[in-house]
Amino acid sequence: MADITPAPASHPTDAAEVEVLRARLDELLPSAIEDLESLVRIPSLAFAGYDRAPLERSAEAVAELLRGTGLPDVRIERVADGAPAVIARRPARDGLPTVLLYAHHDVQPTGDPAAWSSDPFEPERRGERLYGRGSADDKAGVMAHVTALRLVGEELAERGIGVTVFVEGEEEAGSPTFRPFIEAFSEDLRADVIVVADSANWAVGTPALTTSLRGLVDLTVTVRSLRHAVHSGLFGGPALDALTLLSRLIATLHDEVGSVAVQGLVHAEDPAVDMPEADYRRDAGVLDGVRLAGTGPLTARLWTRPALSVLGIDATPVRDASNTLVPAARAKVSLRIAPGQEPAAAMEALTAHLLEHAPFGAEVEVTEGEQGRPYLAGDETPAMHLARSAFARSWGTEAVDTGLGGSIPFIADLLEVFPHAEVLVTGVEDPDSRAHGIDESLHLGEFAKVCLAEALLLRDAAELEDEA
Template identity: 40%
Template sequence: MGVSMSDQLRRAISELMPEIIDELKAMVAIPSVAFPAFPSEPVLAMANRAVDAFARYGVSAHLEEIPGGYPAVWAEIAGPPGALTVLLYGHYDVQPAPTEGWHSDPWVPTERDGRIFGRGAADDKSGIAIHLATLAAFEGRPPVNVKLVLEGEEETVSHLEAFVAAHPERFAADVMLIADMGNLTVGEPVLSVGLRGHVKAIVEVETLDDPVHSGLFGGAAPDALMALIKLLAKVSDDHGSSAIPGIGNFEWQGADYSEQMLRANAGVLEGVDLVGSGPIASRLWSRPAISVLGIDAPSVDEGGNVLQPRARAVVALRIPPGQDPDDAMGKLVAFLEQNVPWHAKVTVTPNKKSPAFSQGTDGVAFAAMREALAEAYGTDVGQVGSGGSIPLLDELRKASPAADFVLIGAEDAELSRIHGPNESVDPSEIEHMALAQALLLTKLGQG
């Protein structure tokens, strides 16, 4: 009896994994932080490293210049005549990594407890590793047409979004395969079907011409910092849920997220209550959430006995799938303007909008990936959402309105700790996801 294609791919990817993990470690060692205040050399070094890595497995990638930003890693591979086109997406930039809280150097990939630790090990250089292993399993000749795009600014202000909007034909595809997500728990496969969006506004409150003595004038003259605090206290109710009116929400119908898992994953201190109400999955994936991301005010060490003339903060509202970001921004701005106390002067400046995203579950590629994941992992596949956002997905959908989106990845929610200290990835997740992705391409190649 001959060896099935599934067995061939499983064996090929298993044999490739030591090389793929070495590639991942080399990428993790490059501090490719694309934030404006960070040096550009590591970011460009990472882009070139990715180009070289794919070239070693027969994929002719190059750097595609993106006006105003860092280049994308781009490749196009022609499949058999009449084959479907699949776009593989990931990103090579990472979050900054302050050393506080890390158990090892964030830029030195370290193996511990069966995982690889380092900034970007999960988010999203594991996604690059998945694509690399997938294409390597086919020796650079997949059974479908492939467009590979690795973004260099997903973690900061993306210039790729405008590039996609200006050149939609270059990103046209039948299937968009996004490797920047993950399972809730290692070994339990899920497909992500919804991502919350994000709107942010900067609110500034003014009450006085200049700072004045808190003893001479406190109790009568309005303090801007206190006015700001009172305003910010109104953006959530007593349960911690968003109090901004008119924002959509719904109950999550897929896999749930246990309170125990949330407390462990978020590091909630013992005895501290969770915020919001209802199922955890709904609070995280299908309801709005409000937060204050920063305040400009004197520090505790520098605070003098004065009333502050002005203070400002950045307020962020996560919005569920189906909520229009322009409408949400308008409601957030209006709420902040209308609820400032004491007729203080208030200026609210919209800062950033990232649309929510929802994925239908009746597409051919979605169904094929559910089968592929079940085959790769040997277990049933769940459906989850994400509280985060990937703004580029909205532009990709505009480029190919009929495309089927498939969102997967190796960033498990339980232990990966993306964006925080001790970020890590389980290599088995990369292997299983690469196998599932290769099986999907095979199924699509068979029509």
């Protein structure tokens, strides 16, 4: 791989070059947003049970956009029965570095479309925001890469800097074929710097470099108390229904202040930055009067400590309820784990807790689900230096090092398959983007800054080689 050294903090013509790029971006931005809107209109869900045809259309649309950037090798690939992924590349000249740009074109389900302010798959601009499923997560990441290459792609080609774009098609569904895919196409994807555009910035107006990510384990727990349903009037009292027992079991997962009560879980160091409680309550939509759970800095509770949620319960729906005791109920439990925690150990600890706290001797069964590793960036790297410089020039303010409470488990796979690569986790979202939620949206002003920053990062990689 190429020897990468840090770029200087500034260049004699740097300010002028930035303004030239900014002016060119202003010209390109309307078409970039229109292209993003076209992507949002495609309901590209990789989850089982959904029509796969839109996912194929989405991959084709992304491939066509990347062909338009001038990359000579663009193709759609997959392994086994995995979703379609797009690889687009221009190899580096001998000895020069390659930058890999990652994003994903699949999206989360919408939930109840009627709960949205507008059709989730018909993008709508309101003020400075673009609404629609995937508008932020992560079709805006795709378009950030496309737009940056429209800005500086020709310059990179002239200098011989290698560029590869990898747009995955199943990230929201847990990236089930990610590891075999990158192993199968490792020569095409090998790079010196990997830019993962699937995270969030600190706030509108303040960029962030994500330096830690929580991992994830989830499972389904089933509680059984009766062989079959029985009349609640005739048998209720001595025998508790399974839903009540499941509720009591779930209640043991947190202590009296709301901290996770599962023994054997890791806590990482508290972050150097914190956020005002009012900001968190606003961004998370916490109702007035609802107390926050846990203790310590909010950023620690969000980024470097475990968090446990119940994502769903299967039991008799209220509309179908009769006067019978429910014999069995189950819940999906999701545990975000701190940097430094091994997923297998976390799964073992959570399973042990559930089995040990079986209420009233009820039968408890655990079915393991997904596992994903957390991520913690190392010391300052040349690629991080380049990113910070690019962010500062695009936003006009220094970037904040942040963690992310969410998980991007495939980063561990990237680091294992490409151990010499430097990974940068960046993003297009802001605290009000509501990724995965109702009324997901993208701040268009921030999107422009992301595009400019990535173009600067790529351009600086080229200048770096001129000085080597």
